[in-house]
Amino acid sequence: MSPSDTPIQDRAPAAQAAGQAERSAAGKPALLEVEKMRVEFPTRRGTLVAVDDVSFHINEGEVLGVVGESGAGKSMTGSAIIGLLEPPGRIAGGEVRLGGRRIDNLPYEQIRRIRGREIGMVFQDPLTSLNPLYTVGHQLIETIQTHTDLSESQARKRAIELLAEVGIPAPDRRIDQYPHQFSGGMRQRVVIALALCVNPRLVIADEPTTALDVSIQAQIIKLLHKLCREHGAAVMLITHDMGVIAETADRVAVMYSGRIVEVGPVREVIRNAKHPYTHGLMGSIPMVGHDLDRLTQIEGSMPRLTEIPPGCPFNPRCPKVFERCRHERPELIPVEETQVACWLYDENEGATANGGRSGSHG
């Protein structure tokens, strides 16, 4: 264990609040619960903390968008959940629970059974995600047979159905073709079919459209959304495209410097962003029908992992920064329907900042 683990005592109230939010209305645990997960990379010049005490949950069938700039720790969070961190990266603290069962400390063989079977994953680049030496059918059948008892011919039938489902024409012929015989968009459809082939309960889509042509990005997102809804799979949609989030996600988590700064229902976060960073992020999205000469810009850039300032990591760029932000790290504070990691919303600061809004909840 790293000595930098913060004492639990200090953060008890915030942790409780987060814990409550992770229970759905029926009282049963959410599908995925991530609690105070910390991802570290030991390097020669000290330990880098790529994901710092991140807590969130995803309910059954829900789409959670995860946004943030490059290097904010979005992909790292996704990889950590499924146990695929590149060594020497490791989960140094916290818990990941799937359906109430802890999965971050499972032995290899057990986490392997969860991958694909319960948590599917879609990666960024469909051109390199498929093994060039095998037909798409081989890769589908292999995955299906790894996780089920289907025979070769049944698995093949299932694979053809899946290809049809993801919108590949003439699937019974295309199944015997190699990845290089498919276009980029078609390959991402194959990747989605592979991620969904044994009906996982959760799909982690790590920037699934970033490497694709703009004209087919929308198609792929729509397809992913539709299929996950039909298969009853929840989605963790990692992206830096707020437009995609706005269209597909139910809730959104905004990440900055390896931390979640704001999480809440997507409409609430977009219309009424509370964290100054989210606010700036929303301001920087061009919108049709708005007559702005210039988009808002957040001054400066995200700090490197080696240079994260004490207190709130956003404090050097924050327009509303005050003294406390430079020393104390804010935890997620429930405000209306969302949770925000910002001292502006702390009860004790209510008098000094941002009108009465922060005082209204507690």
Place this chain on the structure above:
Amino acid sequence: MFAFIVQRLFQAILVMLVVGIISFALFRFTGDPVNNMLGPEATIEQREALRERLGLNDSVPVQFINFIGNAAKGEFGLSYRVGKPVEELIATTLPATIELVFVSALMALLIGVPMGVYTGLKRHAALSRVFLTVSLIGISLPTFVIGILMILIFGVWLGWLPTFGRQGVVDLGVWQTGLLTLQGWSHLIMPAFTLALFQLTLIMRLVRAEMLEVQRTDYIKFAKARGLRNRAINYGHALKNTLVPVITIMGLQVGSLLAFSIITETVFAWPGMGRLFLQAIQFVDIPVMSSYLMLMAFFFVMINLTVDLLYYAVDPRLRAETLGGAAH
């Protein structure tokens, strides 16, 4: 596919013709074989008769056409040294060399690939370091030193294995094999290992480097994310992707195994083609030398053809590019 093979065969014939010209040129530039064969006391009549018999009185183009024609029929003329047809000499020595090369190539593959996979997958294991250190010896010691060391250890000190020659040979008519008896194997194992050691370490290091490379690719990460079994990922997905470079190098190496077998055969007094060739050089036995040259060229051409065909079997992308059958 068919067009490709035909094209390659045509190229092969062209290469063989060029090698034929070079082999033939050996006869023209290396003195008069008649002196060597008959000695200084022979009479002019004897010399003339021999010249006539060897076909040395014909014009150069006629000689060349005869040479190529005979070579195509598998006839390479008379050995100056032994006075027997060269093809007979080859028929008695070729099986020894082929078996030696075949067994050592197999050793190199069967030991080298698993070692490469192991060191590639378990980079920090103690055994991996041992393998890598030992492989340095294999890669840096010359073949003859290894051969002599092995003779010293296993033949002289331990007395486990015979130190020279090839015995326990079973005659199968056209082919004399040493692979059917224990005695045959006991004679074969040391020279084969000596010959294999360099290739083995080369293959091991190559497979290791390729495995490390492939481990980093997205499709391996995606295969892991799909929950495939380790076995399927390591051997099905990763190893297969390392095969193309391994095949390339292996093809080249089988060729050089044939060439390096000269040294190993000399060290172990192995009655193969390499020894035949060395004796031929000492005696300026041109027909043997030139047919050795052509035979080796033939092997190289065939190996390259096989390598090209194996590429096609392994990598579907190559099939699409040359045949233009891709549906992009």
